[in-house]
Every structure is written in structure tokens, then in C-alpha cells.
Amino acid sequence: MAKPSIDLMILGALKERPMSAYEMDRLFEARAVRRWVRVSAPSIYRNLLRLREEGLVDGREEKGEAAPPRTVYAITETGEARFGELADELAGLDARVDFDFTPVIANLYVMGEDEGRELLGKIKERYLEGAERLERVLPKVARLEAKANMELRLGTYRLVAGWVERFERDFYAAPEGVRGWVLGADGSPSTPDEAPFSTFDWTALGGGA
Incomplete structure (x- = not known):
């Protein structure tokens, strides 16, 4: 199931610049994103594929001489619109704090x-x-x-x-x-x-x- 918070983080990263799933994983790690959003490396790959199917991101294959082929993703116009919708949706959620204890x-x-x-x-x-x-x-x-x-x-x-x-x-x-x-x-x-x-x-x- 798609999580709005994960989609927003992925689309936001692609608004900054196109990147591969691996680059996004490293970016989230460097920025300590996982301390407030639960988004694992497999989740990034899985959700990028879904967002591509939904037309929110594009992916182009790049081949390097020494490195294996990789897919570089970029946000689409539809993705830009969805980014705004998600940001508005999350900002407008009812106040709630949950504790598992x-x-x-x-x-x-x-x-x-x-x-x-x-x-x-x-x-x-x-x-x-x-x-x-x-x-x-x-x-x-x-x-x-x-x-x-x-x-x-x-x-x-x-x-x-x-x-x-x-x-x-x-x-x-x-x-x-x-x-x-x-x-x-x-x-x-x-x-x-x-x-x-x-x-x-x-x-x-x-x-x-």
C-alpha cells in the first residue's frame, strides 16, 4: 500500500534533481531522513517502480563503461501536481500522536x-x-x-x-x-x-x- 509520506519524500527528492534509486537511498541516509520517515532501500526501489507505472515519474536507462546499467528517475508534470496534493494532504491531517506502549x-x-x-x-x-x-x-x-x-x-x-x-x-x-x-x-x-x-x-x- 502506498504511503503518502514516502511518496512525498521520493517526489521531493526528484524535484531537486533526477537520480537513481541507489542515489536516493544514499541521499536519504546522508540527510537522516529515516529518523522521521520509515523508508528502507527496498521501499525506495519498490515505490519508484509503482510511481513510474502511475506516470508520476519517468525512468531512463543509463549504461556506464565500468558500472552496470542503472535507471535514472525524474519527476513528471503529473508527479509535480501530485507532490503538491500530498504536501497539502499531510499538512492538513488531524492532530494525532500514537504510542505503541x-x-x-x-x-x-x-x-x-x-x-x-x-x-x-x-x-x-x-x-x-x-x-x-x-x-x-x-x-x-x-x-x-x-x-x-x-x-x-x-x-x-x-x-x-x-x-x-x-x-x-x-x-x-x-x-x-x-x-x-x-x-x-x-x-x-x-x-x-x-x-x-x-x-x-x-x-x-x-x-x-
């Missing part, structure tokens, strides 16, 4: 305290390690757009680590009655208006209500 948070109330604290510690450690990695790399990044994206992730990682620490403190200090799903009179889970789920603010982490 939210199901762990949702099930803490059925775990023992030691197990729960250990899991929360792992989550916090994971985000602190991510922040430390970015802090080491950031001074080496020259391009402003790459640095801005990495700074956004760095701030988010620090924010999450701090939130987990506060949540752990509040969760295990809270009385039993406000942890877990509170059942209504008929035995079904209460609505958010009747009894909010523990002390966890789902909207703060994009989990929905």
Missing part, C-alpha cells in the same frame, strides 16, 4: 505492582535512550529541515520519559477505586463521563476516549 498502560491494573513498575521503567528507559542518541547526532546535522525534525523527536522523547515517571508515581499512589475499568450497575464498563479510566489521560497521548 498505550496497551501496556491500559492493562497495568491487572498486573502486580513490581511487574508494572518494571514495564514502566522499560518504557522510560527506551525514550531516554532515544533522546540520548539524537543528542549525539544533532551536532553533526547541518541541514535545517533535518535538524528541525530531529529536535521535534528529541523534545517528544523527553516529554514522554517525564510523563511516564509522573504517571508511575500517581498511578501507584492512587486508591484502588480509581484504577482500572470501573463497572456500571449492569456490569458493563462505565462511560468516560461516569468514571474516567484511572489517572491516565488518553487524549494527552493520542489514544482517544
Whole structure:
């Protein structure tokens, strides 16, 4: 399935200049694109072929004397128009933040305290390690757009680590009655208006209500 973010990055690279899939892979690596968009080398090759079939890019074969033949891709007029559409689409998406650890948070109330604290510690450690990695790399990044994206992730990682620490403190200090799903009179889970789920603010982490 086509991902708008990957298509936008590929078309954007070709707006800069024509290039082969290998050159694009090296370009994304040099610009640290993979730190904010999941686009592997096979994905670049696969999506360039698809974009070519859709008429968004052209490809011409080039043969070198010593090097093997390669396909150099260039963006088409249709691709230029699609680039603008994708940029507008992604810029207009509803605000949303997803974290893969939210199901762990949702099930803490059925775990023992030691197990729960250990899991929360792992989550916090994971985000602190991510922040430390970015802090080491950031001074080496020259391009402003790459640095801005990495700074956004760095701030988010620090924010999450701090939130987990506060949540752990509040969760295990809270009385039993406000942890877990509170059942209504008929035995079904209460609505958010009747009894909010523990002390966890789902909207703060994009989990929905």
C-alpha cells in the first residue's frame, strides 16, 4: 500500500534533481531522513517502480563503461501536481500522536505492582535512550529541515520519559477505586463521563476516549 509520506519524500527528492534509486537511498541516509520517515532501500526501489507505472515519474536507462546499467528517475508534470496534493494532504491531517506502549498502560491494573513498575521503567528507559542518541547526532546535522525534525523527536522523547515517571508515581499512589475499568450497575464498563479510566489521560497521548 502506498504511503503518502514516502511518496512525498521520493517526489521531493526528484524535484531537486533526477537520480537513481541507489542515489536516493544514499541521499536519504546522508540527510537522516529515516529518523522521521520509515523508508528502507527496498521501499525506495519498490515505490519508484509503482510511481513510474502511475506516470508520476519517468525512468531512463543509463549504461556506464565500468558500472552496470542503472535507471535514472525524474519527476513528471503529473508527479509535480501530485507532490503538491500530498504536501497539502499531510499538512492538513488531524492532530494525532500514537504510542505503541498505550496497551501496556491500559492493562497495568491487572498486573502486580513490581511487574508494572518494571514495564514502566522499560518504557522510560527506551525514550531516554532515544533522546540520548539524537543528542549525539544533532551536532553533526547541518541541514535545517533535518535538524528541525530531529529536535521535534528529541523534545517528544523527553516529554514522554517525564510523563511516564509522573504517571508511575500517581498511578501507584492512587486508591484502588480509581484504577482500572470501573463497572456500571449492569456490569458493563462505565462511560468516560461516569468514571474516567484511572489517572491516565488518553487524549494527552493520542489514544482517544
